[in-house]
Amino acid sequence: MSAATSHEPLTRSVEDYLKVIYALSPEGRAASTSDIAHRLELSAPSVSGMIKRLSEQGLLEHIPYKGVQLTSDGRRAALRIIRRHRILEAYLVARLGYTWDAVHEEAEKLEHAVSDDLIERMAEALGNPHADPHGEPIPTAEGWIEEVEATPLTEIPTGEPVEIRRVTAGDPDRLRYLASLGLKPGAPVTVLERQPFSGPITLRVLGQERVIGHELAVCVLCGRSRRA
Amino acid sequence: MSAATSHEPLTRSVEDYLKVIYALSPEGRAASTSDIAHRLELSAPSVSGMIKRLSEQGLLEHIPYKGVQLTSDGRRAALRIIRRHRILEAYLVARLGYTWDAVHEEAEKLEHAVSDDLIERMAEALGNPHADPHGEPIPTAEGWIEEVEATPLTEIPTGEPVEIRRVTAGDPDRLRYLASLGLKPGAPVTVLERQPFSGPITLRVLGQERVIGHELAVCVLCGRSRRA
DNA sequence: GTCGACAATTAGCCCGGCCTAATAACTGGA
DNA sequence: TCCAGTTATTAGGCCGGGCTAATTGTCGAC
Numbered sequence: 001m002s003a004a005t006s007h008e009p010l011t012r013s014v015e016d017y018l019k020v021i022y023a024l025s026p027e028g029r030a031a032s033t034s035d036i037a038h039r040l041e042l043s044a045p046s047v048s049g050m051i052k053r054l055s056e057q058g059l060l061e062h063i064p065y066k067g068v069q070l071t072s073d074g075r076r077a078a079l080r081i082i083r084r085h086r087i088l089e090a091y092l093v094a095r096l097g098y099t100w101d102a103v104h105e106e107a108e109k110l111e112h113a114v115s116d117d118l119i120e121r122m123a124e125a126l127g128n129p130h131a132d133p134h135g136e137p138i139p140t141a142e143g144w145i146e147e148v149e150a151t152p153l154t155e156i157p158t159g160e161p162v163e164i165r166r167v168t169a170g171d172p173d174r175l176r177y178l179a180s181l182g183l184k185p186g187a188p189v190t191v192l193e194r195q196p197f198s199g200p201i202t203l204r205v206l207g208q209e210r211v212i213g214h215e216l217a218v219c220v221l222c223g224r225s226r227r228a
Numbered sequence: 229m230s231a232a233t234s235h236e237p238l239t240r241s242v243e244d245y246l247k248v249i250y251a252l253s254p255e256g257r258a259a260s261t262s263d264i265a266h267r268l269e270l271s272a273p274s275v276s277g278m279i280k281r282l283s284e285q286g287l288l289e290h291i292p293y294k295g296v297q298l299t300s301d302g303r304r305a306a307l308r309i310i311r312r313h314r315i316l317e318a319y320l321v322a323r324l325g326y327t328w329d330a331v332h333e334e335a336e337k338l339e340h341a342v343s344d345d346l347i348e349r350m351a352e353a354l355g356n357p358h359a360d361p362h363g364e365p366i367p368t369a370e371g372w373i374e375e376v377e378a379t380p381l382t383e384i385p386t387g388e389p390v391e392i393r394r395v396t397a398g399d400p401d402r403l404r405y406l407a408s409l410g411l412k413p414g415a416p417v418t419v420l421e422r423q424p425f426s427g428p429i430t431l432r433v434l435g436q437e438r439v440i441g442h443e444l445a446v447c448v449l450c451g452r453s454r455r456a
Numbered sequence: 457g458t459c460g461a462c463a464a465t466t467a468g469c470c471c472g473g474c475c476t477a478a479t480a481a482c483t484g485g486a
Numbered sequence: 487t488c489c490a491g492t493t494a495t496t497a498g499g500c501c502g503g504g505c506t507a508a509t510t511g512t513c514g515a516c
Binding site: 239241270271273275277278281292293294 | 470473474475476477480481482
Binding site for chain 1: 462463464465466467
């Protein structure tokens with residue numbers, strides 16, 4: 001345990017590692033060194049070295065040649081950073097006129113610099129939102145995160161009216177394009193037709209008929225309309 | 229010149245050095261290694277080393293054993309950081325409910341992380357203020373800074389109505405105390421009496437008579453009321 | 457069961473930015 | 487004019503966090 005419990009501030013690097021490890025290890029599965037390296041755009045040996053340090057600090061569980069998982073301390077730290085990131089994104093859009101395609105980069109830098117106090121003030125100013133502009137759930141300050149179940153557009157049955165919950169594209173160009181079609185969280189859509197073999201999908205959104213490719217459609221996650 | 233013109237991003241450390249060197253070298257005078265070290269709470273050899281690197285990068289003019297001065301590139305960079313810092317302070321107070329004693333620390337970290345874009349959005353949201361909550365002038369994006377002439381309360385003639393321009397205390401406790409007396413930028417004050425030998429000063433502010441010590445009074449800079 | 461492909465780790469290096477200890481340069485008084 | 491004290495710089499080291507090259511594990515195919 002030792003260092004794990006003591007609250008030495010984490011470095012920027014460490015925070016980035018924890019974030020991607022969280023993203024790469026859904027439900028207790030382990031993240032591989034090379035996946036982490038790929039996500040962070042670092043060499044595998046660099047990641048290997050950091051993994052060793054972080055497991056010595058009690059933030060990771062490492063089974064050599066098998067992968068890593070966050071410990072509960074690591075998970076808590078990761079969720080704190082994710083909370084910062086998503087609140088920042090929400091604030092930038094709501095209060096400073098950013099568009100949803102531009103916030104990620106800015107939040108990526110700020111998340112390492114803001115104090116908890118500032119984050120809570122931003123959250124409060126926004127009425128404690130529970131999702132960021134892309135529909136990603138915002139963890140609470142206590143480290144609880146809502147599990148949003150949502151289905152990619154590619155798997156929604158035709159004719160069933162659904163609502164967009166999350167858009168998982170990161171690339172600004174894709175986000176701008178999707179927004180131009182009205183495909184943003186909260187928008188009601190109905191899949192009209194789906195071509196086989198990863199073909200295009202025809203849908204109705206905001207009264208318009210639209211066709212989008214498979215690659216984009218998998219980023220658009222939907223669920224039944226919340227308020228029935 | 230070389231590196232000076234190219235816009236490689238400056239590190240956090242470098243930005244801090246430039247800021248304090250700017251603060252320590254008023255009107256072309258040189259800043260000494262030990263003064264810089266003291267302000268940054270670093271050892272003198274560390275500063276010596278950094279000075280060498282920064283002058284090689286064209287940000288400083290260094291005369292060994294004599295001191296350093298910012299080059300025009302260095303000055304431009306310093307003013308950019310100071311702009312960020314002061315706009316951040318202003319924004320935090322105006323939009324997120326911070327008090328003027330709490331903003332410095334937060335801005336100190338954020339100034340190294342925010343983008344120019346974000347800073348300009350904040351400035352615009354505030355109507356492009358020309359001073360931060362302590363009355364310090366905010367440099368323009370082009371690197372011009374207003375020279376505010378102001379006189380410490382300790383030198384204001386008795387009986388002359390003046391207005392507070394700047395409060396140069398950094399310590400949160402002092403700032404809170406001054407605010408509790410109404411001694412903030414913009415407040416009209418009149419010195420009623422001054423005791424000799426750095427003694428206390430009696431003044432009228434907001435219709436109240438107050439007595440403050442010499443040490444605090446030197447931090448309160450005043451000028452003739454702007455709008456006559 | 458062995459072999460090859462590929463993933464992961466170790467070895468050894470670099471750089472930024474800090475440190476202490478040792479040395480060198482100014483400066484003001486005797 | 488020289489010496490002491492102060493101030494600055496050089497020497498040499500450490501740590502975090504990257505890198506490449508070399509080595510070692512793992513595992514599926516034969």
